[in-house]
Amino acid sequence: MLTVRLTMKMCAALPQLAGAALVLVDGMPSSLNLINPVGLESVTVLKNAASAAxxxxxxxFGVILxxxxxxxxxxxxxxxxxxxxRFNRPTFLPDVLNTKQHSWPILQA
Known part of the structure; x- marks a missing residue:
């Protein structure tokens, strides 16, 4: 169990080992999840040979600048x-029938 946790932490800490592209935000390694899309000026993708050089x-595995x-x-x-x-409570709750009220018309038919 300790080995599994250690392996998971290594993959999370070093995404390059897991086969992910290197993401550089303004020249610094980062994650695309931490970027506000409104603040983007440009995105450049370098593929295998260019990025490896x-x-x-x-x-x-590629570089995203x-x-x-x-x-x-x-x-x-x-x-x-x-x-x-957002509100978590409904603004209107309709009156609902209980089991006896719901089954009465069905039993009458």
Whole structure:
């Protein structure tokens, strides 16, 4: 059981060993799950030979280069928020029949 946990942690910590592409966000290794799609400027995919020549063994399964948007010195700060609101309780509960009320018309027929 200890070996299984160790193996799972190694695969999670080193995705290159599991056959995944190397993801570089602004030149730093990262995950595509951590990127906000609104902040993307460009995405470039390098396939086998090109990525292996530049990034060596880490790029053996390909490299995904992600560039995010950057602000300029003359631009004002801009904060964008997107959110949602959900209710867990229904706004209206209809009256339902119990077993006796439901079966009465069926028994009468």
């Amino acid at each position: 530049i990034y060596g063994a880490r790029g053996a 992600v560039t995010t948007k950057k602000g300029g010195k003359d631009q004002k700060e801009k904060i964008t928020y997107s959110g949602g609101l």
